[in-house]
Amino acid sequence: MTGRLEIFGVKGIGEITRGTDLATVIAGAVELRPSDVVVVTQKIVSKAEGRLVPIDDSDPSERLALILEESVRVVRRRGELVISETRHGFICANAGVDLSNVDSGWAALLPDDPDRSARRIRDGLGARLGVDVGVVVSDTFGRPWRRGVTDVAIGCAGIAGVVDLRGTHDDRGRVLQATEVCVADEIAAAAELVMGKAGGIPVAVVRGVDPSWLRPGSVAEEIVRPPAEDLFR
Amino acid sequence: MTGRLEIFGVKGIGEITRGTDLATVIAGAVELRPSDVVVVTQKIVSKAEGRLVPIDDSDPSERLALILEESVRVVRRRGELVISETRHGFICANAGVDLSNVDSGWAALLPDDPDRSARRIRDGLGARLGVDVGVVVSDTFGRPWRRGVTDVAIGCAGIAGVVDLRGTHDDRGRVLQATEVCVADEIAAAAELVMGKAGGIPVAVVRGVDPSWLRPGSVAEEIVRPPAEDLFR
Numbered sequence: 001m002t003g004r005l006e007i008f009g010v011k012g013i014g015e016i017t018r019g020t021d022l023a024t025v026i027a028g029a030v031e032l033r034p035s036d037v038v039v040v041t042q043k044i045v046s047k048a049e050g051r052l053v054p055i056d057d058s059d060p061s062e063r064l065a066l067i068l069e070e071s072v073r074v075v076r077r078r079g080e081l082v083i084s085e086t087r088h089g090f091i092c093a094n095a096g097v098d099l100s101n102v103d104s105g106w107a108a109l110l111p112d113d114p115d116r117s118a119r120r121i122r123d124g125l126g127a128r129l130g131v132d133v134g135v136v137v138s139d140t141f142g143r144p145w146r147r148g149v150t151d152v153a154i155g156c157a158g159i160a161g162v163v164d165l166r167g168t169h170d171d172r173g174r175v176l177q178a179t180e181v182c183v184a185d186e187i188a189a190a191a192e193l194v195m196g197k198a199g200g201i202p203v204a205v206v207r208g209v210d211p212s213w214l215r216p217g218s219v220a221e222e223i224v225r226p227p228a229e230d231l232f233r
Numbered sequence: 234m235t236g237r238l239e240i241f242g243v244k245g246i247g248e249i250t251r252g253t254d255l256a257t258v259i260a261g262a263v264e265l266r267p268s269d270v271v272v273v274t275q276k277i278v279s280k281a282e283g284r285l286v287p288i289d290d291s292d293p294s295e296r297l298a299l300i301l302e303e304s305v306r307v308v309r310r311r312g313e314l315v316i317s318e319t320r321h322g323f324i325c326a327n328a329g330v331d332l333s334n335v336d337s338g339w340a341a342l343l344p345d346d347p348d349r350s351a352r353r354i355r356d357g358l359g360a361r362l363g364v365d366v367g368v369v370v371s372d373t374f375g376r377p378w379r380r381g382v383t384d385v386a387i388g389c390a391g392i393a394g395v396v397d398l399r400g401t402h403d404d405r406g407r408v409l410q411a412t413e414v415c416v417a418d419e420i421a422a423a424a425e426l427v428m429g430k431a432g433g434i435p436v437a438v439v440r441g442v443d444p445s446w447l448r449p450g451s452v453a454e455e456i457v458r459p460p461a462e463d464l465f466r
Contacts, residue, residue: 076464144465148395148415162381182381190423231309232377
């Protein structure tokens with residue numbers, strides 16, 4: 001950890017449509033420094049990647065069919081609320097299918113491979129600005145047992161998913177147990193605090209993270225818990 | 234939301250023992266401004282409140298007995314790992330019983346009423362510094378389906394637990410669905426990024442949160458999901 005973080009939303013991102021190069025847009029909107037982490041919401045990544053499908057949003061059965069198509073398994077269901085597992089291994093409401101902040105008649109699906117999405121943005125920022133940054137693609141998930149949604153990482157590049165502090169010592173010299181910290185999720189949550197939900201600020205910068213966290217990272221490989229070690233599948 | 238947050242760890246907190254007045258210690262270590270949110274780790278709150286019990290930590294059965302004593306229900310168990318529900322309604326590993334960053338031969342239990350703990354610190358800071366701040370008591374929890382721990386709020390005062398954005402509109406004028414954001418958890422997660430796990434920095438300040446979030450808050454009332462609406466009990 002470091003002593004101080006600065007987190008700010010990036011204004012002026014404008015409308016994102018299929019084919020928009022997000023790195024170009026972000027590079028034009030903010031001055032980045034080495035070791036900054038850029039957090040980009042899933043919504044604009046999905047739009048840029050053309051992950052929009054037409055939907056009659058007055059018809060709940062059409063919405064449900066789409067959710068089931070995006071799911072590999074339904075985990076829980078109550079009325080219109082479906083908690084399911086996506087192909088990526090995320091367990092979330094509605095398989096990540098989202099009707100907010102998209103035009104009426106359309107639904108946004110999750111990116112095919114959000115780690116790859118993050119890598120593309122990171123590579124593009126490196127090429128355009130000559131800086132080495134981390135990128136987190138964030139989405140808003142609920143969770144069991146606790147009310148309210150929080151933002152989590154669905155993809156990352158150039159920034160660790162999980163930082164393993166096992167084997168380091170606490171302030172008594174005792175070896176720490178169970179201290180694999182999911183810094184990518186904490187960075188996504190922190191960024192949400194300056195983004196809000198109304199859709200105006202889809203990009204934020206987290207400046208000042210521990211430089212040792214800036215390494216190749218992957219949500220799929222580091223954060224998604226394999227079924228065999230999961231007590232809740 | 235606002236445009237910019239600053240997050241920094243508070244140095245010089247020193248050793249906390251039973252009866253330490255945390256507000257006095259914090260007030261002596263950092264200059265606070267109105268609307269700052271002070272995040273305090275459970276560990277020092279438990280120490281100040283004398284929530285330490287002697288334990289033979291070479292004896293796993295003694296540790297297990299203590300965990301079960303602190304639980305109202307075991308949710309999952311695999312070997313030495315116990316996920317249980319505490320009296321507070323938290324579902325977490327080992328009922329929050331923690332052996333790290335305490336002297337050998339002792340275990341730290343969760344505060345009796347972490348919202349009350351937060352209120353006391355907040356009231357004390359108000360009395361000593363004349364500033365109105367929010368206080369979050371944080372702890373480190375695992376979660377289903379995702380690897381790595383993150384910090385969450387177990388108590389809060391003067392800052393919202395959950396901010397309800399339902400009924401506000403997205404950037405298409407459509408009413409937003411499912412947008413109760415758990416800002417207290419996001420603030421706890423953000424603070425962890427400057428604290429690390431080694432125990433040296435048990436207090437952090439989050440400066441710049443949306444002023445409308447600074448209102449009486451409660452983890453117990455706002456964040457702990459009542460069993461009737463919980464799909465995962």
